Every structure is written in structure tokens, then in C-alpha cells.
Amino acid sequence: MGDKRKQLHLNLFLMSTGHHEASWRHPNSAPERAVDVNYYVKLARTAERGKLDSLFLADSYGLPPTIKYKVLQGLEPFTLLSALAMATERIGLIGTASTTYNEPFHVARKFASLDLISGGRAGWNIVTSTGNTTAFNFRDEELPDHSDRYRRAEEFLQVVKSLWDSWEDEALVIDKQSGIYADPDKIKPISHKGDYYAVRGPLNLPRTPQGHPLLVQAGASETGKEFAAMAAEAVFTAQNNIEGGRRFYSDLKSRLAKYGRTPEEACILPGFCPIIGDTEAEAREKEQALHELTQIDYGLYRLSNLFGINLAGYPLDGPLPYADLPQTEQINSQKGRHQMFIEMARTEGLTIRQLMMRTASSRGHFSLAGTPVQIADAMERWFAEGAADGFNLMPPYLPDGLDDFVDKVVPELQNRGLFREEYTGGTLREHYGRPLPSRALLSAQLKA
Amino acid sequence: MGDKRKQLHLNLFLMSTGHHEASWRHPNSAPERAVDVNYYVKLARTAERGKLDSLFLADSYGLPPTIKYKVLQGLEPFTLLSALAMATERIGLIGTASTTYNEPFHVARKFASLDLISGGRAGWNIVTSTGNTTAFNFRDEELPDHSDRYRRAEEFLQVVKSLWDSWEDEALVIDKQSGIYADPDKIKPISHKGDYYAVRGPLNLPRTPQGHPLLVQAGASETGKEFAAMAAEAVFTAQNNIEGGRRFYSDLKSRLAKYGRTPEEACILPGFCPIIGDTEAEAREKEQALHELTQIDYGLYRLSNLFGINLAGYPLDGPLPYADLPQTEQINSQKGRHQMFIEMARTEGLTIRQLMMRTASSRGHFSLAGTPVQIADAMERWFAEGAADGFNLMPPYLPDGLDDFVDKVVPELQNRGLFREEYTGGTLREHYGRPLPSRALLSAQLKA
Ligand SMILES: Cc1cc2nc3c(=O)[nH]c(=O)nc-3n(C[C@H](O)[C@H](O)[C@H](O)COP(=O)(O)O)c2cc1C
Ligand SMILES: Cc1cc2nc3c(=O)[nH]c(=O)nc-3n(C[C@H](O)[C@H](O)[C@H](O)COP(=O)(O)O)c2cc1C
Numbered sequence: 001m002g003d004k005r006k007q008l009h010l011n012l013f014l015m016s017t018g019h020h021e022a023s024w025r026h027p028n029s030a031p032e033r034a035v036d037v038n039y040y041v042k043l044a045r046t047a048e049r050g051k052l053d054s055l056f057l058a059d060s061y062g063l064p065p066t067i068k069y070k071v072l073q074g075l076e077p078f079t080l081l082s083a084l085a086m087a088t089e090r091i092g093l094i095g096t097a098s099t100t101y102n103e104p105f106h107v108a109r110k111f112a113s114l115d116l117i118s119g120g121r122a123g124w125n126i127v128t129s130t131g132n133t134t135a136f137n138f139r140d141e142e143l144p145d146h147s148d149r150y151r152r153a154e155e156f157l158q159v160v161k162s163l164w165d166s167w168e169d170e171a172l173v174i175d176k177q178s179g180i181y182a183d184p185d186k187i188k189p190i191s192h193k194g195d196y197y198a199v200r201g202p203l204n205l206p207r208t209p210q211g212h213p214l215l216v217q218a219g220a221s222e223t224g225k226e227f228a229a230m231a232a233e234a235v236f237t238a239q240n241n242i243e244g245g246r247r248f249y250s251d252l253k254s255r256l257a258k259y260g261r262t263p264e265e266a267c268i269l270p271g272f273c274p275i276i277g278d279t280e281a282e283a284r285e286k287e288q289a290l291h292e293l294t295q296i297d298y299g300l301y302r303l304s305n306l307f308g309i310n311l312a313g314y315p316l317d318g319p320l321p322y323a324d325l326p327q328t329e330q331i332n333s334q335k336g337r338h339q340m341f342i343e344m345a346r347t348e349g350l351t352i353r354q355l356m357m358r359t360a361s362s363r364g365h366f367s368l369a370g371t372p373v374q375i376a377d378a379m380e381r382w383f384a385e386g387a388a389d390g391f392n393l394m395p396p397y398l399p400d401g402l403d404d405f406v407d408k409v410v411p412e413l414q415n416r417g418l419f420r421e422e423y424t425g426g427t428l429r430e431h432y433g434r435p436l437p438s439r440a441l442l443s444a445q446l447k448a
Numbered sequence: 449m450g451d452k453r454k455q456l457h458l459n460l461f462l463m464s465t466g467h468h469e470a471s472w473r474h475p476n477s478a479p480e481r482a483v484d485v486n487y488y489v490k491l492a493r494t495a496e497r498g499k500l501d502s503l504f505l506a507d508s509y510g511l512p513p514t515i516k517y518k519v520l521q522g523l524e525p526f527t528l529l530s531a532l533a534m535a536t537e538r539i540g541l542i543g544t545a546s547t548t549y550n551e552p553f554h555v556a557r558k559f560a561s562l563d564l565i566s567g568g569r570a571g572w573n574i575v576t577s578t579g580n581t582t583a584f585n586f587r588d589e590e591l592p593d594h595s596d597r598y599r600r601a602e603e604f605l606q607v608v609k610s611l612w613d614s615w616e617d618e619a620l621v622i623d624k625q626s627g628i629y630a631d632p633d634k635i636k637p638i639s640h641k642g643d644y645y646a647v648r649g650p651l652n653l654p655r656t657p658q659g660h661p662l663l664v665q666a667g668a669s670e671t672g673k674e675f676a677a678m679a680a681e682a683v684f685t686a687q688n689n690i691e692g693g694r695r696f697y698s699d700l701k702s703r704l705a706k707y708g709r710t711p712e713e714a715c716i717l718p719g720f721c722p723i724i725g726d727t728e729a730e731a732r733e734k735e736q737a738l739h740e741l742t743q744i745d746y747g748l749y750r751l752s753n754l755f756g757i758n759l760a761g762y763p764l765d766g767p768l769p770y771a772d773l774p775q776t777e778q779i780n781s782q783k784g785r786h787q788m789f790i791e792m793a794r795t796e797g798l799t800i801r802q803l804m805m806r807t808a809s810s811r812g813h814f815s816l817a818g819t820p821v822q823i824a825d826a827m828e829r830w831f832a833e834g835a836a837d838g839f840n841l842m843p844p845y846l847p848d849g850l851d852d853f854v855d856k857v858v859p860e861l862q863n864r865g866l867f868r869e870e871y872t873g874g875t876l877r878e879h880y881g882r883p884l885p886s887r888a889l890l891s892a893q894l895k896a
């Protein structure tokens with residue numbers, strides 16, 4: 001208990017009524033509160049009570065065409081996370097922002113502002129956007145292709161980091177007597193002119209508590225994994241079983257050295273949807289109840305969209321039409337998930353309907369129905385066997401799925417010495433054991 | 449007291465240490481807290497204690513080159529206002545966003561999210577940006593010209609409003625039984641394709657408490673005033689005396705009819721910097737103390753920038769070099785202020801130094817040093833004589849300047865029946881007496 005063993009990192013992937021696509025229909029869920037800030041405050045406080053490292057908001061810039069059948073994802077991340085910063089004290093606050101449909105100056109500044117407001121708890125999930133629903137809200141043009149998006153992302157990130165570094169730690173002088181507010185020699189333009197962006201800088205905010213908010217990414221393609229290896233300090237991934245988890249883990253960790261990074265510098269967090277019952281039978285009943293609320297029309301849409309082919313014409317209880325499916329290479333959106341779902345259906349011999357149900361809880365992430373001990377066992381196994389440094393928790397429905405986890409699984413993990421009993425640090429970087437980026441570090445050493 | 453007389457509307461223009469350019473050097477100000485959210489929380493709560501209609505954050509997307517001599521303006525508006533929404537209950541929260549350097553989808557969505565988070569207290573100060581310090585943080589190009597910026601603004605606003613209207617009030621069905629979450633027939637794409645923007649929509653948030661956050665603008669040029677007449681529900685303006693105030697007031701009100709609007713539909717709020725003392729002598733001493741902290745280098749920079757000419761070569765105690773000044777037409781930035789400062793210097797026969805001091809408290813806005821009664825007298829006079837529907841309060845230094853106003857001037861205004869004793873509405877629109885926009889109104893009538 002509380003020994004110096006390496007511990008898990010836990011992030012709450014917070015999404016309106018939960019991750020099961022039918023969660024909003026669950027008798028205990030509150031879909032009418034999907035845009036109610038106080039609903040999220042309560043959930044964030046529960047997560048904080050559970051000493052979780054962070055909570056995370058996914059995001060896209062468009063309304064899914066399935067709105068008839070599925071609850072809204074929630075509020076806009078920068079505004080919601082700033083609100084949550086005021087209602088919590090320690091938990092990290094990770095927001096998604098796309099490098100394809102934003103300006104680096106705005107993104108650098110909003111995360112800097114959130115980092116200041118939250119006292120060093122901000123994190124950025126860097127995404128390149130995945131669909132035309134988003135694309136058409138910005139231009140009369142489809143999503144740029146995958147490699148173009150990642151090239152843009154690389155330049156975007158470089159600009160954002162330079163802006164965060166544009167103020168030295170000691171730039172603020174604030175001498176009322178002499179009338180010197182800041183030392184202009186310690187605030188430098190970045191004068192960036194690249195293929196995609198021209199940004200002079202400097203930022204109009206001083207260096208923040210973390211220097212750089214924590215960088216998070218979830219690339220699954222080759223390019224995506226290289227990006228993660230280069231930049232990410234926490235990596236989300238969707239893996240539906242421990243073998244896949246191990247493969248991804250060693251694959252990604254092995255890519256870090258190329259960028260002069262050690263394996264510890266990127267913390268790998270597979271998604272995990274725990275369906276918790278006091279007995280295994282109860283857990284299975286909970287899972288079954290959710291499956292029964294699942295809607296075929298929505299599931300067909302979701303799978304058709306992923307596979308790039310309309311599945312409505314094929315028998316539900318027959319196999320995937322493998323011969324008719326576009327190849328992963330032709331997919332411009334979520335290549336990694338595309339591949340995973342085809343593999344899953346093939347190796348497990350699933351019908352369309354079975355694949356739909358298998359992926360309804362968590363869209364292909366690892367999901368397990370069991371007792372708190374069984375859940376903790378699985379987590380410990382992934383952790384011990386090199387498939388995870390922690391987890392991206394995806395409760396199937398809320399608030400119950402989170403309450404159960406915090407009240408029943410967290411104590412079990414704490415008893416095993418696998419999870420903190422109290423927060424030891426104040427910033428998100430400290431929770432994940434990540435040092436401040438070098439400029440701040442240097443200056444902290446000089447002060448000491 | 450509390451009778452049905454027409455009452456003033458009061459907005460707090462919240463800016464780090466206050467509006468006097470030397471405020472950060474004042475012994476009681478706290479420049480080290482300019483990026484501390486708790487500092488703003490305290491001020492917002494004071495404003496709410498004073499029953500003010502709203503508070504407002506100005507914004508620009510660049511670091512002023514005068515950072516050596518002048519405090520930062522503060523945190524980023526969307527993040528800060530969302531945080532303040534959690535720490536206050538009734539006061540309106542107005543944020544600035546530029547139509548020149550943003551995407552309409554993001555702006556529509558962030559204000560919608562803020563409106564949801566704050567329970568209907570969001571307002572948008574629509575600006576077109578005013579300088580290259582901002583411009584060069586987005587592209588390697590100067591600020592677009594004034595008329596282009598306003599054409600862009602018009603289309604931008606139209607897109608944002610359409611997005612806010614893209615969900616009907618009754619679109620959310622949320623029927624767990626039938627599995628229908630929303631009625632897609634009540635959520636419509638906007639399919640906008642214009643000269644500047646292509647946005648398909650709909651928004652990915654439902655209609656918010658206010659339908660449309662309150663629209664605020666501060667145009668001073670011909671084009672700017674036409675924009676205000678067409679769109680703004682509250683209008684900020686910089687007027688250094690009551691005559692100017694009256695001229696602007698009747699000018700702007702007379703423009704409304706052209707857009708099918710009555711004079712009541714736009715509330716005019718001149719800026720006002722009250723320097724409050726228990727005696728007139730004390731107020732004057734406070735003003736003098738601030739002037740003594742004013743820095744010539746900063747003032748020269750500010751005026752040179754406004755006039756589009758380097759004033760450093762001219763005698764400080766001589767007149768403005770009228771013959772050398774560019775004409776207002778040649779100015780691409782703040783035409784209105786440019787004209788006002790020239791007029792002020794001419795009619796009052798001011799030297800460069802005197803103009804610098806005259807405008808140091810509030811950059812040309814009306815400023816008055818006096819007792820609470822004298823301050824209230826001036827406000828009443830502007831209000832009674834058709835120069836103002838209320839004021840954009842610009843305390844010279846904070847927190848004292850706000851405390852004094854709330855503790856000493858507000859009760860005086862309340863005693864005169866000129867200002868509310870309690871909030872009567874919950875939303876920002878209600879504070880300003882503005883109805884919900886028509887779609888929401890229609891549906892509210894249908895429900896009744
Ligand atoms: C847990 C998780 C969360 C994600 N959140 C988002 C998100 O909020 N917005 C988004 O556009 N993409 C999101 N993605 C997609 C990834 O950013 C990425 O595009 C996807 O995993 C496919 O990888 P690739 O881009 O390398 O092909 C998420 C992926 C995972 C696994
Ligand atoms: C009280 C007040 C607040 C303003 N706030 C901002 C601001 O936050 N950001 C900005 O770019 N411009 C701001 N402006 C400038 C106006 O939006 C406008 O550009 C200026 O008054 C000149 O008018 P014109 O654009 O019609 O020439 C403000 C003006 C006033 C009077």
C-alpha cells in the first residue's frame with residue numbers, strides 16, 4: 001500500500017451519458033443534462049474523489065448525422081474545462097483541439113489561459129479531425145488527406161510550443177517604482193513562416209504553471225504513431241484485447257528512441273470500458289440490458305461510416321461483406337479503427353449484428369463485465385504484461401459507471417499498491433510524472 | 449425608489465489593474481494578479497453585489513509592443529468568462545471575438561456553450577480587430593482594410609446567427625422508450641456559401657437559454673455605426689464630453705429605423721471613468737496621483753500609434769503637429785478615436801503632454817473626478833439629456849475604483865430610482881430589457 005511501486009495512471013474519458021451508444025436510454029442516465037455544466041461538475045468531482053490523474057473531453061466540430069438516435073457529446077471543451085477548473089482542485093483537464101481547423105495562436109493561447117486558470121492542470125489532445133461533417137463547417141472542401149493533415153499538425157504543434165516558450169520565466173518584472181512591467185528582452189517573437197502557418201508572436205500571456213500543457217495524442221496509423229512518438233506525453237489507444245494492447249505498447253515505445261526520448265516519456269493509456277457488478281452475473285446483466293437498448297439503425301450507420309460502404313443492404317446475421325469493403329489505404333478517416341474492426345470480425349467470426357453489439361459499449365476499446373476484483377485483475381494484467389501504463393476509462397453509462405469505479409475498483413487498486421491514495425502533485429504533469437519542459441526546468445534549477 | 453422610471457444599464461469594462469494606463473503602478477493595485485483567475489472572481493462578485501447588468505472583457509490577439517511599460521490586459525475571454533460563470537449567478541458576461549481572425553463555427557459554438565454554462569448570461573462584443581500586432585499572428589499579411597473587415601463581419605455575423613437558429617426550440621425529444629433523442633426535421637443545415645465563408649451547419653449544440661447571446665459592438669466610423677445600427681443591442685462608445693455623447697446618441701439611434709428597428713432596440717453605453725473621492729479635493733488628488741505615475745515613453749507610443757506618425761521628435765509642450773498628421777481617411781485602424789483626439793486637442797488647445805494626460809485615464813472616454821453625488825449627477829445628466837442609456841464603467845484602478853463605485857455611487861443611483869435594487873431577470877437579455885430573438889419568442893408564445 002502506497003509503496004514506491006510503479007503505479008497506474010487513470011484518465012476519465014468524459015462523454016455525456018457514457019460510452020455505450022445506448023447509454024442515454026439507460027433508466028439511470030440523464031440525457032437531458034448533456035449540456036448542463038452542473039452535471040459535469042458532479043462527475044468531475046467524483047473523478048477527483050477517486051484521485052484520477054485527469055479527465056478528458058473529446059471533440060469534433062460538427063453535428064453527427066445520427067443525432068436522431070444518439071445523445072449529444074456535450075459542451076465545447078475550452079469553455080467546459082474552464083468551468084470545471086473552478087469546481088475542482090487537483091484533477092487534470094485535457095481538452096481536444098484539432099490542428100486542421102484551428103489557428104495555432106488561438107490554440108496556444110486558450111490552453112495557456114486554461115493552464116493559468118486551473119493552476120497547471122491543462123492538457124491538449126492533439127487531433128487532426130476525422131470527417132467531412134467537421135470539414136464542411138469550415139470550407140466548401142472535404143477533409144484534407146491524412147498525410148497532409150499530419151504535416152499540418154507537425155507544423156502547428158511546433159508553432160504552439162514556440163508560442164508557449166516565447167516568454168521566459170523571468171520576463172515579468174513588475175516594478176512599480178521604476179515603471180518597468182516586463183523585460184522585453186525576455187519576450188521574443190517566434191517569427192514563424194512555414195508551409196501552412198505564418199505566426200510572428202510572441203504570445204500575449206506569460207509562461208504558465210506547466211510551461212507546456214501536457215501533450216496527448218491518439219494516432220493509430222503509421223503516421224499517427226510516429227507523431228505520438230515524436231510529441232505525445234500520454235497516448236490514447238483503442239485496443240480490444242491484451243494482445244493488441246501489447247503489440248501497440250511495444251510498437252509505440254520502440255519508436256520513441258528515434259526522437260531522443262526514453263520509453264517513460266510517453267505514457268500509454270488504452271481505452272477501457274468496465275461494466276461493474278457486485279457479482280459477475282450482475283455485471284453481465286448490466287451489459288445485456290445495455291445491448292438490448294442498442295438501436296440497429298444507429299449501429300448500421302456507425303459501421304457503414306467506418307467501413308466506407310452502406311451495410312444496410314446486407315443480411316444482419318451474415319458476415320461482413322469482406323470482398324466489397326474498401327481497403328484501409330482508401331480510408332481517409334480512421335484508418336486504425338477500420339483495420340481493427342475488420343480483424344476483430346474476421347478472427348472472431350462475427351456477423352454484422354454481433355460486431356455491432358461487440359463494439360456498442362466502447363467503439364472497439366477493451367470492455368469487460370465483471371466484479372471489482374475481476375476488473376482490477378484485468379487492469380493489473382495489462383499493466384504488468386506490458387500492454388498499458390494506465391487506462392483511459394470509458395464508463396458505459398453515467399453517473400453510475402463512474403461511481404462504481406471510484407467506490408469499488410479504485411480502493412481495490414489502491415489496496416494492491418497500484419494506484420495513488422492521495423494526490424502528491426498539484427499539476428497535471430506531476431500526476432503523470434512528467435517534468436516541466438526544459439526552459440522552465442532550467443530556470444527552476446537556476447533559482448534553486 | 450424602485451419605481452417604474454426608465455433605469456440606467458451598467459456594464460463593467462474589466463481590465464486587469466484598471467483603465468488608467470498607470471494603474472498598475474498604483475500602490476493599491478495588484479499587477480502580479482493580472483493572470484490570476486481569483487482576482488477576477490473577486491471583481492466579478494463585487495460587480496454582482498452592485499447589481500450591474502454585465503461585465504465585459506476586451507480582447508486582441510497580440511502582445512502590445514508596450515509590454516515594457518504597461519500591464520497585460522488579462523486572460524483569454526472564453527476561458528475566463530466560463531470560469532467567472534461558475535463564480536457568479538446573475539451578472540452578464542460579455543466577451544470580445546474578432547470576425548477577422550476567427551471561424552464563425554467556432555465563435556457561434558463557444559458563445560452557445562458559454563450561454564449554456566452561464567444559464568443565459570453570454571454576450572458577444574463583435575470587433576473587426578485594429579492592428580497588425582494581431583494580424584501578423586495569423587498570416588504574413590497586414591490587417592485587411594477597414595471596409596473589407598466590415599464586409600467580412602457582416603457575413604460572419606449572419607453565419608453565426610444562422611447557426612444559433614439551426615436548432616428549433618423543440619428539437620430535443622429525448623424519449624428513452626422509443627429511442628428518439630432528437631427530431632432531425634427541427635435541426636437544419638444552414639448551407640451557407642458566401643464571399644468569405646462556407647459553413648454547412650447545423651451547430652453541434654442545441655438552442656441556448658438566450659437563443660442568441662446579446663450582441664454588442666463599438667463601431668465609431670460611418671461603416672462601424674451602420675453595423676451597430678443593423679446588429680448591435682448594446683453599443684459601446686468613447687465620448688469625452690456630453691455634447692459628443694448627445695451627437696453620437698442621436699446619430700446612432702436615427703440609423704436604426706433603416707433596419708426596421710426602434711430606438712429602444714440598441715442601448716447606448718458611453719465609456720465612463722469615475723475617479724471617486726469623499727470630497728472633490730480627494731478625488732482630484734487621486735487623479736493627480738495617477739497622472740504622476742504616467743510614463744511619457746508609453747504615452748508617446750500610444751499617441752504616435754493612433755496618429756500614424758512618430759511624435760517623439762516634436763516638443764512635448766508644444767501643440768500637435770497638425771500639418772504633419774495623416775488624415776483620418778488614411779488611417780486603417782481606429783478612425784473614430786483618431787478624429788476625436790484631433791478635435792479634442794484643437795478645441796481645448798492642448799499640448800502633446802496635456803493630450804497625453806487628458807487621455808491617460810481612459811483613452812478618450814469620459815472621465816470625471818468627483819464625489820459620489822457629483823458622479824451620479826453627471827451620469828443622470830447624460831442619461832436625462834439623451835447622451836446615454838447607461839454606461840460602460842471603466843474604473844481607473846482596481847479593485848478600489850470598483851469598490852468605491854459599488855459602495856458609494858450605486859446606492860446614490862438607486863436612491864434616485866435610476867438603477868435597479870435587485871436583479872429582476874436571470875439572463876443578460878433580461879437585464880438589458882431585450883427580448884429573446886424571434887424564433888425562440890415564437891415558440892415561447894406557442895407554448896403559452
Ligand atoms: C481515445 C481516443 C479519443 C479520440 N478523440 C478524438 C477526438 O476527440 N477528436 C478527433 O477528431 N479524433 C479523436 N480520436 C481520433 C484520433 O485522434 C485519431 O485520428 C485516430 O485514432 C486515428 O488515427 P490516425 O489519425 O493516426 O489515423 C480519438 C481516438 C482515440 C483512440
Ligand atoms: C469600449 C470599447 C471597447 C472596444 N473593445 C475592443 C476590443 O476588445 N477589441 C478590438 O479589437 N476592438 C475594440 N474596440 C474597437 C471597436 O471595435 C472599433 O474598432 C473602434 O471603436 C473603431 O471603430 P470603427 O471600427 O468603426 O472604425 C473597442 C472600442 C470601444 C469604444
